[in-house]
Amino acid sequence: MTTAGTFLTSLLDGRPDWPAWTTPPRLDRAAQLRADAAATRLLTFLDTDADLEAVERDGELPEGFLKALHDVGAFTLGADEDLGGLGLGAYDVFRVVEAAATRSAAVGFLLGVHNGIGVGVSLLPVLPEGPLRDLIRRHIADGMISGWADTDPEGQGNQWPTVTATPAFDGDGYVLDGEKLFISNGPVATLLGVTVTVRGDAQAPRVGLAVVDTSDPGFRVEDELEHLGVRGLPNARLTLTGVRVPDAHLVTVPEGDPRRTPVFASAVMTARLLIQAAPALAIARNCLRWSVEFTARRRIDGAGLGEYDLTRRTLAQNAADVRLMESATRWALAGPAPQDHFFERQLTRNICTDACARVVDRTLSLMGGEGMETARSKRARGALPVPMERAYRDARVLRTAGGVDFLADVQTASALLARRTPGTAQPAPHQAPAQGELSPRNRHHFDTLTDRLARFPATVEAVAGAVASDPRARQYPLLLLGRIARELFGTAAVLAAAAHDGEQALTDAHCTAAEARLRDLTARLDDPEGPDHAGIAAALLAGSGPTPAP
Structure with a gap:
C-alpha cells in the first residue's frame, strides 16, 4: 500500500x-x-x-x-x-x-x-x-557525538551481522564480541549504535541494535582509516571484546530485523541525504561558483571565455544540475508528510551524488590545467587556490559511502518490484499544469514525462519477468530500471519546482538533458544482454582471458 x-x-x-x-x-x-x-x-x-x-x-x-x-x-x-x-x-x-x-x-x-x-x-x-x-x-544534553556501526569486515548489509551478542553468564545483560569496519565517527563517538546477531537465548538467532558506551574497556579503535577523499573524517576499524550491555540497551523486535522497521529504515534514508546528498550539493554549488568565476577572468585570443558556446553550455548544465539537486531534496525532506516520502529519499541520494559528479567533472575540464593542479601548488605560485582536485576526490567518495551507487539503483528497482500490483487497470485521467504554469517547452517536457510514466508499469513487469529466475545473475535490468525511476523523479521534481518559483530556463535545461539520458537507458533496457560480459568475466577470473601487460 x-x-x-x-x-x-x-x-x-x-x-x-x-x-x-x-x-x-x-x-x-x-x-x-x-x-x-x-x-x-x-x-x-x-x-x-x-x-x-x-x-x-x-x-x-x-x-x-x-x-x-x-x-x-x-x-x-x-x-x-x-x-x-x-x-x-x-x-x-x-x-x-x-x-x-x-x-x-x-x-x-x-x-x-x-x-x-x-x-x-x-x-x-x-x-x-x-x-x-x-x-x-x-x-x-551533555553534547555527545554518535554514529552507527553497521559495516562488517565482509561488507555492508549482511543479513546476520558478525558482531555477536550472547547472554552474560551472570544473567545480567549481553556480551558483545566482533569487529566493525569503515565506521564514521567511530573514533570520537560517546554512544555508538552497533548492529549485532543475538545468539544463545531462547529467541536466537535474531538481529539486534545495541547501544554501546565507548568508554567500555572492551571497545577499541584499532585503526583509524584514510580514504580517497573527505580527509579528516574520523573513521575506523573497531573491535568489541567482551563489551557488556544491559538488557535494556539491546533493541530487538518480536519478528524480523529491527533495521527493517519503518521508523529506523526511514532514519537511514534521511541519514543518507545528510551524509551524502548534503555534501554533494555543497560541492556542486562550489563548483558552479568556481566555474563562473574562472570563466569571468579568462580570455582566449582577446575573447572572453564566456563567449564560447561550449563554455556557456557547461555553465548552464552545472546550474541545471544544482537546480535538480535542490528540487529533489526539497521534495524528499520538506514536502507535505515527509515521513511518507521514503522512496523519494532513496532516489534523491543517487540523484545528488551523480549530479555532483557531473558538475565536478565538467568544472575540472573547463578549468583545464588549473583543474588538475592542487590548491597547494596554486598557492605556491601565487594563483587562486581553488581546491578543484579536492572536490573531485570528495565527490567520488560520496558515490560509495553508505553503499555503492549502482547497488542503490538495484535496491530502488527491487523496491518497485516488491510493491507492484500486476494486472492493474489503465491509468486514470490526470490533471495537467494550468495555462501559463509552465513554458511551452516545459509543458512539452511534462507531456513527455506523462508518456513515460504511462509506459513505466509495463516496464516494471518486463523487468520482473526477466529477473525472476535468478536476480543475482540478472542485476543489469534492475540497475537500468532504478536509474530510469530516478531520472523520472528528477524531472518531476524540477517541473514541480518551476510551478512554485517560475524558473523555466533551468527547468528546460535539466529536462532536455534528462530525456537524453532516459533515451539511452531505455535503449539499453530493450537489449539488456548485449555483449557476452559473463563469458569475458569468467575467462578473466579463470586466468585465461586477456590480461594487462606486467
Missing part, C-alpha cells in the same frame, strides 16, 4: 499527480531562522577559527575542533529544545550540514552521520520510557 501523492504512487499507477507534486511545503519559519542562525555560527567558526587546510593536509581534526563544533551547537541540530537542541526538522538540518560541507566535506559528513543516524536520531524517537531512553537523553 502506497501513500497518495508520493512519487512511488505515480510510478506504479503510471500517471502524474500534478496537484500533489505542486502542493507547497509547510515550512516552519521559526525553525528556518534557527537553522540560518546555526549555519551562520558554524560558518563563522569554520571561516575564522578552523584551519581547514591543516585538516586536509594532515587527514585529521586538530585538538579542540570537536569541542568548537559542540560550542556552536553543531551536534544538537535536531535535538529537542528541552535538551539544549534546536529542534530542527530534517530539511533544516540538511541545510546546516550542507553549509558546513561548502567549507569541508569531512565536517559535513561528520555532522551528517551524527545528526542523521546517531542513536539520538535513529533510536530515541521509538524508545519507550526507560533506562535506555534516559541514557540517550542525558548524553544528548
Whole structure:
C-alpha cells in the first residue's frame, strides 16, 4: 500500500499527480531562522577559527575542533529544545550540514552521520520510557557525538551481522564480541549504535541494535582509516571484546530485523541525504561558483571565455544540475508528510551524488590545467587556490559511502518490484499544469514525462519477468530500471519546482538533458544482454582471458 501523492504512487499507477507534486511545503519559519542562525555560527567558526587546510593536509581534526563544533551547537541540530537542541526538522538540518560541507566535506559528513543516524536520531524517537531512553537523553544534553556501526569486515548489509551478542553468564545483560569496519565517527563517538546477531537465548538467532558506551574497556579503535577523499573524517576499524550491555540497551523486535522497521529504515534514508546528498550539493554549488568565476577572468585570443558556446553550455548544465539537486531534496525532506516520502529519499541520494559528479567533472575540464593542479601548488605560485582536485576526490567518495551507487539503483528497482500490483487497470485521467504554469517547452517536457510514466508499469513487469529466475545473475535490468525511476523523479521534481518559483530556463535545461539520458537507458533496457560480459568475466577470473601487460 502506497501513500497518495508520493512519487512511488505515480510510478506504479503510471500517471502524474500534478496537484500533489505542486502542493507547497509547510515550512516552519521559526525553525528556518534557527537553522540560518546555526549555519551562520558554524560558518563563522569554520571561516575564522578552523584551519581547514591543516585538516586536509594532515587527514585529521586538530585538538579542540570537536569541542568548537559542540560550542556552536553543531551536534544538537535536531535535538529537542528541552535538551539544549534546536529542534530542527530534517530539511533544516540538511541545510546546516550542507553549509558546513561548502567549507569541508569531512565536517559535513561528520555532522551528517551524527545528526542523521546517531542513536539520538535513529533510536530515541521509538524508545519507550526507560533506562535506555534516559541514557540517550542525558548524553544528548551533555553534547555527545554518535554514529552507527553497521559495516562488517565482509561488507555492508549482511543479513546476520558478525558482531555477536550472547547472554552474560551472570544473567545480567549481553556480551558483545566482533569487529566493525569503515565506521564514521567511530573514533570520537560517546554512544555508538552497533548492529549485532543475538545468539544463545531462547529467541536466537535474531538481529539486534545495541547501544554501546565507548568508554567500555572492551571497545577499541584499532585503526583509524584514510580514504580517497573527505580527509579528516574520523573513521575506523573497531573491535568489541567482551563489551557488556544491559538488557535494556539491546533493541530487538518480536519478528524480523529491527533495521527493517519503518521508523529506523526511514532514519537511514534521511541519514543518507545528510551524509551524502548534503555534501554533494555543497560541492556542486562550489563548483558552479568556481566555474563562473574562472570563466569571468579568462580570455582566449582577446575573447572572453564566456563567449564560447561550449563554455556557456557547461555553465548552464552545472546550474541545471544544482537546480535538480535542490528540487529533489526539497521534495524528499520538506514536502507535505515527509515521513511518507521514503522512496523519494532513496532516489534523491543517487540523484545528488551523480549530479555532483557531473558538475565536478565538467568544472575540472573547463578549468583545464588549473583543474588538475592542487590548491597547494596554486598557492605556491601565487594563483587562486581553488581546491578543484579536492572536490573531485570528495565527490567520488560520496558515490560509495553508505553503499555503492549502482547497488542503490538495484535496491530502488527491487523496491518497485516488491510493491507492484500486476494486472492493474489503465491509468486514470490526470490533471495537467494550468495555462501559463509552465513554458511551452516545459509543458512539452511534462507531456513527455506523462508518456513515460504511462509506459513505466509495463516496464516494471518486463523487468520482473526477466529477473525472476535468478536476480543475482540478472542485476543489469534492475540497475537500468532504478536509474530510469530516478531520472523520472528528477524531472518531476524540477517541473514541480518551476510551478512554485517560475524558473523555466533551468527547468528546460535539466529536462532536455534528462530525456537524453532516459533515451539511452531505455535503449539499453530493450537489449539488456548485449555483449557476452559473463563469458569475458569468467575467462578473466579463470586466468585465461586477456590480461594487462606486467
